[in-house]
Amino acid sequence: MTSTTTSFTKFTFFTVAALVFQITGLSLFVFGFFPVKPALSGVSGWESFFAPGCHSVENQSQTQMEMGLSPYELKSLYQDLSLIPPLFDRLILMVIDGLPAEFVLGKDGQPPRKDLMDAMPYTHSLLSSGMAIGYHAKAAPPTVTMPRLKAMVSGAIGGFLDVAFNFNTQALLDDNLLGQFLRIGWKMVMLGDETWLKLFPGLFVRHDGVSSFFVKDTVQVDKNVSRHLENELSRDDWNLLVLHYLGLDHVGHIGGRSSSLMGPKLLEMDEVVKMIHLSTIQTHDNDRGRTLLVVVSDHGMTESGNHGGSSYEETDSLALFIGLKNQVSISHYASATHNSILQVDIAPTLALLYGVPIPKNNVGVLISGTFDCLTDHQQLRALELNSWQLYRLVEAQLPGLSCGDFSCSGFIDDLGSGSGECSGSMEKILRCLFMNAANLHNSWKYKKETGFESREDYRSTVTAYHEFLKTASEWLSRRVTDKPVPLLAFGVVAMALSCLIFLGLITCMSREVYTGEKQHLSGSSNSKIRWCLDEAFILGVVLILVMSMGSSSMVEEEQYIWNFVISTLYLLLLRKAVQSHSGRSGSALFLKAQNKRSDFQLCAIFLLLISGRILRGWHQGGVNWTHLPDISKWLEQAGSNLIRSIQLTSGLLMMGLGLFALFLFVTNTKLVRVVALFFLISGFLVLWHIMEYQDNEFVSSDYHATLLAQIIYATLGVGTIGFVVALPWLMPIQISSTYSKHKINSSTLVSVDIQYKFPLLEFRDSSYLIGLAYMLCWCLLQLLLQQPINSMPIFLLLMQIFTSMLYYSSSGPQNKEWLEVALLYYVGMAGHFALGNSNTLATIDVAGAFIGLSSHSTLLSGILMFIITYTSPMLVLLSMVMYISVKDTSYLAIPQSVDLEQFLKMMLGFPCLVPLGLNSILLTAYTVVLLLMRNHLFVWSVFSPKYLYVCTTTVCIYIGVFVVAATEIYIYMVIAFRSKIQVSISNGIL
Amino acid sequence: MLEPSGREPAVQNHGTEPTHGGRDEGKEKKQKKSSIAKASNAENSSQSLSALQVFSIHMICGLGLAIALWMAHNLYSINVISDPSCTLRLIWVSLSLSLDFVVLFFLYEFVCSPSSDCRESNRHTSLQLVSTQSSTVLVLESCGRGILALPVGALVNALGAIVLGAPVGIEYLPKTINWSLLMSSFMFVPAASVFGSSSSHWQRIFAHTKPNESLEYMICIPAHGALIGAWFGAWPMPLDWERPWQDWPICVTYGAITGYLVAMVVSLGFALVHGGRQHLKRD
DSSP: OOSSSOOHHHHHHHHHHHHHHHHHHHHHHHHHHSOSOOOOOSOOOGGGGSOTTSSTTTHHHHHHHHHHSOHHHHHHHHHHHHOSOOSOSEEEEEEETTOBHHHHHOBTTBOOOHHHHHHOHHHHHHHHTTSEEEEEEEOOSSOOHHHHHHHHHHOOOOOGGGTGGGGSOOOOOSOOHHHHHHHTTOOEEEEEETHHHHHSTTOOSEEEEEOSOOTTOOSHHHHHHHTTHHHHHHOOSOSEEEEEEOHHHHHHHHHOTTOTTHHHHHHHHHHHHHHHIIIIISSOOTTTOOEEEEEEOSOOOOTTSOOSSOSHHHHEEEEEEEOOOOSSOOOOTGGGTOOEEEGGGHHHHHHHHTTOOOOTTOOOOOOGGGGTTSOHHHHHHHHHHHHHHHHHHHHHHOGGGOTTOSOSSOOOOTTTTSOOOOOSSHHHHHHHHHHHHHHHHHHHHHHHHHTOOOHHHHHHHHHHHHHHHHHHHHHHHHOOOOOOHHHHHHHHHHHHHHHHHHHHHHHHHHHHHHHHHHHHTTTOSTHHHHTHHHHHHHHHHHHHHHHHTTSHHHHHTHHHHHHHHHHHHHHHHHHHHHHHSOSSOOSOHHHHHHHHHHHHHHHHHHHHHHHHHHHHHHOOOSSTTTTSOOHHHHHHHHOHHHHHHHHHHHHHHHHHHHHHHHHHOOSOHHHHHHHHHHHHHHHHHHHHHHHHHSSOTTSTTSHHHHHHHHHHHHHHHHHHHHHHHHHHHHSOOOHHHHHHHHHHHSOHHHHHHHHHHTHHHHHHHHHHHHHHHHHHHHHHHHHHHSOGGGHHHHHHHHHHHHHHHHHHHHHGGGSOHHHHHHHHHHHHHHHHHHTTOOSSGGGSOOGGGGTTOSSOOHHHHHHHHHHHHTHHHHHHHHHHHHHHHHSOOHHHHTTSOOOHHHHHHHHHHHHHHHHHHHHHHHHHHHHHHHHHTTTSTTIIIIIHHHHHHHHHHHHHHHHHHHHHHHHHHHHHHHHHHHHHHHHHHHHHHO | OOOHHHHHHHHHHTTOOOOOOSSHHHHHHHHHHHHHHHHHHHHHHHTSOOHHHHHHHHHHHHHHHHHHHHIIIIISOOOTTTOHHHHHHHHHHHHHHHHHHIIIIIIIIIISSTTOOOHHHHHTGGGTTSOHHHHHHHHHHHHHHHHHHHHHHHHHHHHHHHHTTOOOSGGGHHHHHHHHHHHHHHHHHHHHHHHTTOHHHHIIIIISOOOOSHHHHHHHHHHHHHHHHHHHHTTTTTSOOOOGGGSTTHHHHHHHHHHHHHHHHHHHHHHHHHHHHHHHHHO
């Protein structure tokens, strides 16, 4: 070993160290950047009915005092203090999961489509008669159920990581409406999505939770809610009834917005509204108290029925108040449907309507239209309470705000008329606006006492309050929290360090390889110059990617970049192949061989280009141009039969391709036959599953389908692991014969090398077979899990990878290894988008994550979701096992007397380091971008989801690289062990 | 690793009869080239186009572009944004006409007269003594080759654009066709009218990017400029600025034209530097 080469152990050590740095840095950054709870601790008590600033000292004693009060006493205390008589005694909160407000209220002043109007006749009659008032409640991203429920009941916009916890629901510990209701002794009943039970464990006196687990069930899930409804409505022992209907969301997930099931589902919801309205609200039953029905949806849905992102379709959720006895009768239909609010506004509105303190972290503003039946005095009081609460929250974030600017007894009229212009820093503006409003209110009160109040004063007070509320609310929701700077800085530094280590390792590695290569091919010294273009471009791609991450639309439309970049790379490789084509058909054997090779390369590249373009056209993808036609839309229009036949065709093609690849490998036919047989069996199992169960999408949650899917999982899993374990042992080693042959033929110098090189052939064969088994099993699994429309892209991806393998095997030292590995990595990323993924959370395929699960398991469905989403990068990483065997690296091994470890390093170095290195560059760069963009308008809707994707890609790369490294090391050790034994045996015989 | 251009003479001196090339010129070229190439090379470099000629040729091409744009703007009152297909058609027609003009007059006057030397005459060294009539035929033929190369190159360009992500669809078809014809007249028409079907020249210019003298520089640099310009021109397309010029193929066309114009200036610069060096050499 020369002094320049670093040992395998050292390499491994550095790699692991870099990994540890990266993981530490990443987790520090994530937990610093995405606050889990950007919240004030504690619960709003009766101090919220006093002006802020003067009770801070007494707070502790007050809460202690409250502890001693019974719920009933507390309720009356609140009533006395709030000065607003509760308008209602009971609340029915009906959550329709995923209902876009557009379906009920229309869009842009237009009433909804005719069929949607007809589907909800009763609701529309309520709206047009002024019995109900509806709002477009804009939900904050991420538009996923749990964060939205939290926002509705607490009024706070949660941290972004709530999405990550969406599958592991945890109790809501912040101050929220339900907690406030509990404190005043309400009895609550919950029917519907069990997320509520997880958010509020032990809060409900009666509940019937349904799981959102069976995504394909659209009927039973709602029947389970409605079956209790009649009973519950007739009882009077509850104050809050939560109904959470999941069916509509499931309909969306299955068939999108325009699903044929949508109309009946809306009709069903309308029936529920009608039933509630007729039985409780319209009958003014005095002993049960007055009831308010609030129909809300947690989020909307895109055209295809997904949600999670921040498009208008997804954030357009509904808030419908039924039973408000509006004095100003809103008979005009349009005015009852046009208003637009924020989803968080629901929390303070309900709190004020029911006379409980507004939750502490609320950033919402009360909805003005809902208080119309109160007196002027009460309305102003409601605004005042909301302002106080927001002022407290602002105060907690801007410590400079308080400082005893106003006394407790009353506000000093130090701002004169109270309508001064507000400018300066945010603190000043907010304080000024608040003082304005408070002063106007005081003067109005004073005038009212003296009997001089005018409508004008009232109106200006309301305007002033609204101005403050709006400004404060916007400011608060924009500024979710302070970022802990040291934590973030440390995280970024650690990631950058690991990135540098990776790059250093790659440079070191390529220098070693390159020197070795130069010794081997000492003839052509100017080769370095000729390879510059594609190598420079592949490095330029990294730069392009890093730069494009800074632009929100480039992040949204990332699929274009990948396709553009890999196509350009292929074209450059095409150019290179043409270069090496000698142009003349010389008779020299060498020329002929070379021409043949470059012809083959040209064909391979053309195939790659064409399949890449088809993959690109399969899903339009992205955010801005999703409506444009693409192959998948076209096929979906053509009907499900066509899709199914395409699915079957691509399954068969995949099996054919697999068999072809298997029998390309001819060294040992017996082993190959076993692998082929296994592969055929599992392939036909998957096809059987497709034929039997995938066409009828409504009953596929039945027992047999699940069982079959489980059998397939087991077969594939056991088969793959079995192959990995057994193949290196079964692979025959013909050491003695070849050894002796070589001994005869070659000099002693070579035969020393041969001893080390010996397991090479067997090593390659095992790697090839195992890599093939990995890839085929992975593709079969995807055929089962992915949406039917995606089966053809998976086949095309597999074909692309095989073609690349063939191309690489023919390219020899023409392309550097790191270039090819990097290209494979890029192909994987392009494939990721070709399968319909994007950088919004909406495109994650939730429905597939429950195939073959018989009971709800967060972990398992999460794993399945990961498998579905990261199909393509993982496939590419698994193909590295095959790549190692395919790439002709013999020219590396010949010159030095290669150490065994050195050999392993040469084999594993690039396929493991290049993905890790590329990913670490992208991760670090994107982390910096996210930091720079933290105040960008789209930080929560575009950049943060992308960051989650980047983090998950990192995890995917870790897993893939680990699998590759572990497999290769295992194969290597087994083969080396066996060859050692054989050598010693043959020596013994000799 | 392997250097075909470096190996070229050796292989040909090996004495193999060229087996391909249907036309007589092709054969002739091969044979003659192998024997004369080296001898004429030294002479070649000293007798390539002067900077003034390069300038006027580029000027004519630029004028062709400018006239097309002027006509589009003033006569038809369209531009690339409002009617991409028509404008593109206007541009490529005008450009190919001016290229043909260049071939007819300049190549006739400078290239194919016996005293002058360029790739064209170099390839037909044996014809140098043939009368001007047959050189007229040659020039006409090279015009014909250029016209023939227009659709063929357009096909190549269209395929390349589609592979790189250009939209496929009936409504995009005329735009794609016209755009690729424009690109073809930027890239392939000049090369085809000069090199014909000589694959080694094509390979040297487009695969290796190793032009030898000013005429080849004049062909190679603008072609690559247009290509690179078009490549960069595609980058604004995915941005969500919602400007009309972001559509296919408008900004790509802008990029290509810009690249072409810049490359013409660069090529002129090359010619100046080259010429200056030659003068020095000659002295």
